[in-house]
Amino acid sequence: MIFVLPLLLLAVAAVLGIVAGHRGADAARPDDRPLALPPVDAPDATSPSCTRLLAALPATLTASPHPVPRLPLAAPAPAGATAWAGTAGGDPVVLRCGLPRPPELTDSSALIVINGVSWLDLSQPGRDTFIAVDRPVYLAVTVPRDLGTGPVQSVSDTVRTTLPATN
The missing domain is CATH 1.20.5 (Single alpha-helices involved in coiled-coils or other helix-helix interfaces)
Known part of the structure; x- marks a missing residue:
């Protein structure tokens, strides 16, 4: 006993x-619940380029410490947008296609090239926002900093193979 x-x-x-x-x-x-995204000005969101890109984007993005799955968007979902889960309780990765030319883009803007795509870096504390500026449409991807650079690299690979570069 x-x-x-x-x-x-x-x-x-x-x-x-x-x-x-x-x-x-x-x-x-x-988190894999449907994500509500507010509409933004995206005049080319329904263009063939955006439609082709959104269809080609992967279901899962490489991220640290683990890959993140694509999230369903809550209705009404804005055209030209998609998202992937962030870390638990964290912000998601959001991609928006068909945006207007960013006012921050000038002839002297410093661009970074990631996997063959030229991006304008508009990062803020806690998250990185990159706008692809060398394709037929402008698109932005916003990544929580705690996920590392894998998501923008994965998106860059798809952008490079789906949308032709412009000068």
Whole structure:
């Protein structure tokens, strides 16, 4: 009888550890509920270029610490937009296609090239926003900084193979 209490306590501790481990796994899992995106000015969102790009984008983006799946968008979803889950409780990755020319883009703008696509970097604290400026349409991808550079690299690969470069 003297060994029953320690064994019972050990069993309770093991069960609590398993339950806590499952909760931790759920906390690390990205949110997959439909995402409501507000409309933005995107005059070319329904263009053939945007339609082709959106159809070609991957279902999952490379990200750190784990890949992120595409999210369904809540109705009414804005044309030319898609999103992928962020980390649990974090912001999603959002792509918008068919945007107007960004006013920040000038002849002297510093651009970065990621996997063959020229991007204007409009990053802010906590998130990186890149606007592709060398394609037939302007598109923006906003990535929470905690996901690393994988999402914009994955999007760049699809942009490069789907939309021809312009000068």
